[in-house]
Amino acid sequence: MPQLNGGGGDDLGANDEMISFKDEGEQEEKISENSSAERDLADVKSSLVNESETNQNSSSDSEAERRPPPRSETFRDKTRESLEEAAKRQDGGLFKSPPYPGYPFIMIPDLTSPYLPNGSLSPTARTYLQMKWPLLDVQPGGLQSRQALKDARSPSPAHIVGPFCWEFPGQSDLSLHQFHLSNKVPVVQHPHHVHPLTPLITYSNEHFTPGNPPPHLQTDVDPKTGIPRPPHPPDISPYYPLSPGTVGQIPHPLGWLVPQQGQPVYPITTGGFRHPYPTALTVNASMSSLLSSRFPPHMVPPHHSLHTTGIPHPAIVTPNVKQESTHSDISSLNSSKQTDAKKEEEKKKQQVHIKKPLNAFMLYMKEMRAKVVAECTLKESAAINQILGRRWHALSREEQAKYYELARKERQLHMQLYPGWSARDNYAANQQGKRKKRKREKQQAESNGEKKSAFATSKVKAAVPVLPLRTEAYSTPPHPPPPQWSPPPPQKSPNLRLNKCNLSH
DNA sequence: ATTCCTTTGAAGCGA
DNA sequence: TCGCTTCAAAGGAAT
Known part of the structure; x- marks a missing residue:
């Protein structure tokens, strides 16, 4: 650092x-x-050159379609x-x-x-x-x-x-x-x-x-x-x-x-x-005390998605709340309240999701x-x-x-x-290895010769315009590239969809 | 409705 | 320790 x-x-x-x-x-x-x-x-x-050479069939008027x-x-x-x-x-x-x-x-x-x-x-x-x-x-x-x-x-x-x-x-x-x-x-x-x-x-x-x-x-x-x-x-x-x-x-x-x-x-x-950020990279005393009093040392219980002020912390995501609660409320009237409460508890547990920084x-x-x-x-x-x-x-x-x-x-x-x-x-919260498998499959596919990304071969790519390129959004570049400019590092997976970016520079 | 794509970096995990 | 994988954000596109 x-x-x-x-x-x-x-x-x-x-x-x-x-x-x-x-x-x-x-x-x-x-x-x-x-x-x-x-x-x-x-x-x-x-990329355009490459694409125009290799992909001449790609739609050239899709840009016009995309334009309002x-x-x-x-x-x-x-x-x-x-x-x-x-x-x-x-x-x-x-x-x-x-x-x-x-x-x-x-x-x-x-x-x-x-x-x-x-x-x-x-x-x-x-x-x-x-x-x-x-x-x-x-x-x-x-x-x-x-x-x-x-x-x-x-x-x-x-x-x-x-x-x-x-x-x-x-x-x-x-x-x-x-x-x-x-x-x-x-x-x-x-x-x-x-x-x-x-x-x-x-x-x-x-x-x-x-x-x-x-x-x-x-x-x-x-x-x-x-x-x-x-x-x-x-x-x-x-x-x-x-x-x-x-x-x-x-x-x-x-x-x-x-x-x-x-x-x-x-x-x-x-x-x-x-x-x-609190000075010296620490949460200030009052905050610490609040945190320690409200947050258990090892996990944040569901209701703690509310911050010390009762404000839900942005890192805590509680998705799918929607109207399901009302549904469950209604159903609770009809079914056992205990089972419903259990379900809700489980739901809440699942819903609490503290995102990565x-x-x-x-x-x-x-x-x-x-x-x-x-x-x-x-x-x-x-x-x-x-x-x-x-x-x-x-x-x-x-x-x-x-x-x-x-x-x-x-x-x-x-x-x-x-x-x-x-x-x-x-x-663990997410699907337990689903993506792992997918990525492995993908890598396997790549190793088998499928080098283009799925995105690059998708319909989207076909719809990506080669020309003309939208120019009105860009103003004239105020300055030329600096002399110390150096080529960018090699890309992991070059993608032609960048063509949609304006080229009027 | 869900997943993918794409990027970098942090972190977890198995070998 | 190394290498791989997942997940953070984002939103259009694909499924």
Whole structure:
């Protein structure tokens, strides 16, 4: 693990960590991105050659099919214009425009040591926290930034890192930049998607339901206990953000993504948050005590999917709750209550699923996915992940180190939260070797000469357009690839579906 | 409805 | 210790 200069000690910010994201670093970031994009491009081009040679029968008009049909721009343009105008007016300059359209506002400042030696948050960390939790009040030291943050908490969503995002029915494949506001967060997001600016470490976003009432309408009472809760869980790291059940306490960054809610999530309450990870990588005392009191040392009982605040922890997934409970309730009326109770118990046991902490790459993916999606027409995660994998390798050591460090803290916090948890638990939980067999079969098939991945030979691949390629989503590359650019590492399984990525670079 | 695909990294497990 | 496997996320596609 590379040692990061997390100290900084400079109240001006951790410059070393901001290289890629500060103003001048934006260029570097662009270069980096362009390099990776260029490399992607090169790969894709070569793939194109190969594919066009070997797969000439592939459909060439599928891209046209995939494209949304031309439609009236009036509403969208008007909306965009008015919103842009509003955003321009309200943009206090806190968040600068990204290098190019389609580049989300992503800043990864010094994650290793967000605290300055004096104990205060470094500006970059503040920015990061602010980014991750736009509504979070991370007290800055400077008056200016304080004011900026204050502005950011103003009721205007345009201020905030806030991705303005409207999804129009049938426009899921829109050129995203058409929706960008001043902050240009290129997200057209399905309601259940996770915005790139949401905390990286959201173990489970599935629970987030846009239909939740706005926070200010929430009764701040624990639904289970009926005991009033503090507005913010004081001991929960924002990196373990509140899962859906928590939306009531803390406005979710995606709050404004759901226009139909119509309820602004502002103003927000301040304070209550702490450092993303407890100082010195430990859960603070109060949290530890809470954990120790609520979490058995070896396993987390089902009801402990609720966190110390009664908030379900994002790492705990309780799928398939749905309406089955009601079914069972009904059936319990007819059948033996005891057997039903037993069944429910077993169900609950099965439902509790503490997910693995995300590794560095997963964190990176989570953050960058939306960006790649915005840059390309790709939507298939498999293809996106290929690109992300390349970009991951294209990252500098320092940049990767940030994610490694983040992942390390993630694991530590996970360990603190679930002392008895083991990855093995999730092994057994799923199908017991099903995939093992499949993979073995697959490998066997590969060894028999079937070298193309199933995906590559699927209908999807046939539908992947060779040409033309969508160009409108990409802007002209602001910078040529850096001279130090080096070819990407060999891919495990090159996939031609990357062709769907834009090649206009 | 479920599984696959695809990526990297962490962790488990058998040899 | 080594090598293999699973699982984290993601969502379209395939089954």
